[in-house]
Amino acid sequence: DGGITQSPKYLFRKEGQNVTLSCEQNLNHDAMYWYRQDPGQGLRLIYYSQIVNDFQKGDIAEGYSVSREKKESFPLTVTSAQKNPTAFYLCASSLRQADYGYTFGSGTRLTVV
Amino acid sequence: ILNVEQSPQSLHVQEGDSTNFTCSFPSSNFYALHWYRWETAKSPEALFVMTLNGDEKKKGRISATLNTKEGYSYLYIKGSQPEDSATYLCATFTGNQFYFGTGTSLTVIP
Numbered sequence: 001d002g003g004i005t006q007s008p009k010y011l012f013r014k015e016g017q018n019v020t021l022s023c024e025q026n027l028n029h030d031a032m033y034w035y036r037q038d039p040g041q042g043l044r045l046i047y048y049s050q051i052v053n054d055f056q057k058g059d060i061a062e063g064y065s066v067s068r069e070k071k072e073s074f075p076l077t078v079t080s081a082q083k084n085p086t087a088f089y090l091c092a093s094s095l096r097q098a099d100y101g102y103t104f105g106s107g108t109r110l111t112v113v
Numbered sequence: 114i115l116n117v118e119q120s121p122q123s124l125h126v127q128e129g130d131s132t133n134f135t136c137s138f139p140s141s142n143f144y145a146l147h148w149y150r151w152e153t154a155k156s157p158e159a160l161f162v163m164t165l166n167g168d169e170k171k172k173g174r175i176s177a178t179l180n181t182k183e184g185y186s187y188l189y190i191k192g193s194q195p196e197d198s199a200t201y202l203c204a205t206f207t208g209n210q211f212y213f214g215t216g217t218s219l220t221v222i223p
Contacts, residue, residue, distance in 0.1 A: 042212070043204075099145070099164075101147055101159025102147070104157045104158075
């Protein structure tokens with residue numbers, strides 16, 4: 001079955017360490033996205049990519065980095081520069097942004113201690 | 114950053130009741146509106162993609178309407194069932210990216 005796989009489900013890291021969240025899709029979608037969810041807030045866009053080797057910053061890109069070397073994969077690195085990294089992170093993909101709904105992964109909950 | 118508002122924040126209804134909730138968004142630069150259902154411990158699932166003013170979409174007992182001129186969409190659930198318990202998210206696309214509301218959490222009491 002096609003879908004998006006995010007791993008791991010839960011991640012604990014010490015403050016000051018970089019951490020990479022994995023997102024893989026086998027839907028042949030061109031576009032992929034990373035969102036962050038905090039309590040009481042809507043999903044906020046961190047980065048998105050509409051094509052391999054190209055990506056754009058979203059509203060809250062500071063302290064994060066991404067790569068898109070393969071169509072299937074869009075890993076997100078949370079760097080030590082991110083001031084409040086503890087959050088729930090969702091990856092999504094779509095055929096085209098507005099015309100089709102997103103397919104979401106199941107999320108990674110990152111806790112930095 | 115666009116302000117997308119959903120109301121109410123949470124809702125408890127009895128099984129069999131019909132219910133509805135609202136998504137409000139700025140009407141300028143509107144391209145599309147999406148509704149998602151997000152059950153606990155699962156991934157958000159796309160319900161509807163709406164683009165035209167006056168659009169009405171239906172999937173089983175769930176339907177949605179769109180008014181792009183005044184900037185709102187309604188989601189209706191007829192005869193709520195316990196399996197409808199979830200958070201319902203809306204997101205509006207302005208040409209560059211989607212902006213999500215905070216969701217309406219629905220609990221259907223058997």
